[in-house]
Amino acid sequence: xADPAASKEKEEDEDEDEEEGKDYDDDDDPGRxxxxxxxxxxxxxxxxxxFRRLMxxxxxxxxxxxxxxxxxxxxxxxxPLWHEIVARISTGSAIQVNRTxxxxxxxxxxxxxxxxxxxxxxxxxxxxxxxxxxxxxxxxFDQGIWSPYASMILIEIHEIIERRTTAEDNxxxxxxxxxxxxxxxxxxxxxxxxxxxxxRILTSKIRGCHPxxxxxxxxxxxxxxxxxxxxxxxxxxxxxxxxxxxxxxRWNESVRKFGTLLSTPAGVxxxxxxxxxxxCAGAFGSYAYLTRALGIRRMAGGFF
Numbered sequence: 001x002a003d004p005a006a007s008k009e010k011e012e013d014e015d016e017d018e019e020e021g022k023d024y025d026d027d028d029d030p031g032r033x034x035x036x037x038x039x040x041x042x043x044x045x046x047x048x049x050x051f052r053r054l055m056x057x058x059x060x061x062x063x064x065x066x067x068x069x070x071x072x073x074x075x076x077x078x079x080p081l082w083h084e085i086v087a088r089i090s091t092g093s094a095i096q097v098n099r100t101x102x103x104x105x106x107x108x109x110x111x112x113x114x115x116x117x118x119x120x121x122x123x124x125x126x127x128x129x130x131x132x133x134x135x136x137x138x139x140x141f142d143q144g145i146w147s148p149y150a151s152m153i154l155i156e157i158h159e160i161i162e163r164r165t166t167a168e169d170n171x172x173x174x175x176x177x178x179x180x181x182x183x184x185x186x187x188x189x190x191x192x193x194x195x196x197x198x199x200r201i202l203t204s205k206i207r208g209c210h211p212x213x214x215x216x217x218x219x220x221x222x223x224x225x226x227x228x229x230x231x232x233x234x235x236x237x238x239x240x241x242x243x244x245x246x247x248x249x250r251w252n253e254s255v256r257k258f259g260t261l262l263s264t265p266a267g268v269x270x271x272x273x274x275x276x277x278x279x280c281a282g283a284f285g286s287y288a289y290l291t292r293a294l295g296i297r298r299m300a301g302g303f304f
């Protein structure tokens with residue numbers, strides 16, 4: 001025999017289930033049972049290009065570091081690669097690579113022994129190409145674009161053997177009939193370079209290059225990358241004290257003094273005494289916590 005009270009309770013449960021199964025599409029309520037607001041709501045609130053904005057944020061989070069402080073991070077990381085590239089460029093006798101490190105003479109001797117091939121191929125990843133472009137200046141490196149797959153950077157080296165003399169041929173540069181005047185103003189070293197990135201010519205974006213020419217004097221490029229194109233990276237901190245002593249110098253001096261102290265019998269005895277005191281303090285703290293002595297466990301109960 002059916003119980004009327006049980007039947008009524010069952011009907012109420014079914015009514016509640018039906019109410020919970022309804023979809024809600026109110027603008028003030030995100031919905032129940034997995035339902036959500038429509039795309040129009042989020043387009044109005046966050047814009048239609050949400051994925052693009054997320055990509056831009058992730059890209060600029062990485063590229064900001066590459067370009068920060070004159071691309072200091074990129075120059076530090078790409079110094080050895082630029083050294084390899086510069087060493088394989090046939091510069092001729094009229095070009096000098098300006099360096100700032102103490103081992104410049106040794107590196108120049110090493111570069112003289114490196115063959116100058118017609119084609120030098122270097123491979124890398126997007127994390128190589130982007131800092132490489134960052135070392136060439138803010139106008140060359142676009143912080144909002146991640147390097148596409150299979151991208152390529154070309155640096156062409158040209159020897160100037162014939163010069164044009166008319167303003168029309170020189171893209172507006174009137175050198176008259178004197179080839180030497182054109183050479184003195186544009187190609188002082190008789191060597192030129194052209195920079196291409198995925199087929200786009202970026203030479204004119206390099207600081208010091210003429211904005212109307214696809215070629216630029218090679219000396220400008222070497223002056224730009226020469227100071228950091230080295231195998232010997234300078235990782236020292238630039239935050240020096242008033243006396244000119246950096247943090248690394250102070251740290252090395254402290255390590256040296258500590259080593260000197262340990263070389264004496266008194267220093268060794270002091271070291272082992274400090275080690276024993278530390279061990280005793282740790283043992284006492286562990287014992288006090290495990291045995292609830294001194295109320296330590298009650299005080300630390302919120303953390304353990």
